Amino acid sequence: MAQMLAARLHVPSRTLRMEEVPRPQPGPGEVLVKVEAAGVCLSDVHLIDGTLTPLLLRGDTVTLGHEVSGTIAETGDGVTAWTPGQRVVLHAGEERGGVVHTRGVDYDGGWAEYALSAAGALTLLPDAIPFDQGAIIPDAVSTPWGAITETGAVRPAEAVGVWGVGGLGVHAVQLLRMVGACPIVALDPSPVARERALAAGADLALDSADPGLREAIAAVTGGTGLAAAFDFAGVPAVREQALTVLAPKGRLVLVGLTDKPLNVADGTRFSYLQQRILGHYGSDMPVSLPQLLRLIEGGRLDFSGSISGVLPLAQAAAAVARLEKKEGNPIRLILRP
Template structure:
């Protein structure tokens, strides 16, 4: 039986190991993809450190990696939509029996030489887009895209705020610029992240500890406040701060994940102003991925600056360490088998 290398997480011990495992074989309706690039996400870090735990995983070990691009290596019986050699991006999850499973969490992902996918959970990657950029689209880009265009329903000329200008937040800034939001305010305690947000298109970048934050947001919005605020940090203090600068009927979109309680300090004010708090997770990938790939191919957005480094698969643990410790303030690190 053919073998391959994979970076696998033993969930009970939270141990990441590079292992030689059987190369998967595509069954009916499945496609085997030779992995070219796989993103390293903060969610992967949290799976390893125990902050997140797979809910639907069968067994206790899983190959990580939900951001994956590559080429079709083999197709299973009945697959006619894909042929060997095609460049593809894999969805970050699949729906089976009405239940959504996340790749690299609930079933084996792309930190490996090969990855399996349902034939319906792929999209074509245009030749003009490098595998590294293609790999990050299913989460780092499509998640903020879904938050901005779907859950947040941002309209042109609306004032918006982005809390957390990291791996997802900086892309939210770019995408908000693309849909015409104005002004765009980025909030982050890290000066490097603030500079990155300005380079991505933010009109104003503020330190969350700035005592004049509310006044500065008031000034840039002519006293109206923000029509929409996006929390990409998953921090209770961020949510309270964002609520304090929302406009009447403004909405706070929660993208960053946390197990901490959500509270509204002044419920009367919140209700009187008819504000909203909206939860967001992932994106409608069959719609979002082709949209985003067209925008990249058409030159409307460029995520090349988000690729902060490319490491071999054998250095998966080192990539996780770099992201966890924010060495060099990476947006996305890529593993290449």
């Protein structure tokens, strides 16, 4: 049986190992994809450090990687929509038994030379879009896109705030600019991240520890506050801070993941102002991926600057360490088999 290299996480010990494993064979309704690029996400870091734990994984070991692009290598029985050689982006998850399973978390992902996918969990990647950029769309771009257009339902000229200008937050700034949000306020303790936010299209970038933060937001919004606030940091203090600068009927969208409690300091004020807290996870892949790829191909969006480095698959652990330690302040690192 043919073998392949894969980066496998042993969940009980949180140990990431490079292993030679059997190359999977596509079953009925499946395709085998030769991986060309796979993104390294902060969620992968959190899976390794124990902050996140797979809920639906069968067994105790999983190949990481939920941001994946490549070419069709083989098709299983009954697959007629795909042929070998086609360029594709793999969806970050699949529905199984009515429940969404996340690739690289609940089942084997794309930190490998080959990856399996259900035939319906792929989107064609246009020739004009490089594999590196295509790989990051299923999470780093589509997650903020879904948060903005669906969960947060941002409308033109609405004032918005983005807390955490990392791999997802910087794309949120770009996407908010495109949908017409105004003003866009970015908040991050890192000076580099704030500069990145301004370059991406934010109107104002603030240190989240700035004692004059509330006054600055009031000034830029004409005293009304933010119609929508997006937490990409997954930090309880961020969420509590965002609630203090929301406008009446404003909504706080929780995108960053944390297992810590959420506190509403003044429940009466929150109810009186009819504010809302909305949870968000991922996006509707069959809808969002074609939309975003069309916008990129049409020149409306450009994520070439988001690729902060490309490493061989064998250096997966080094890529994780770079992201965890923020060496060079990467937006997205790419693994290439």
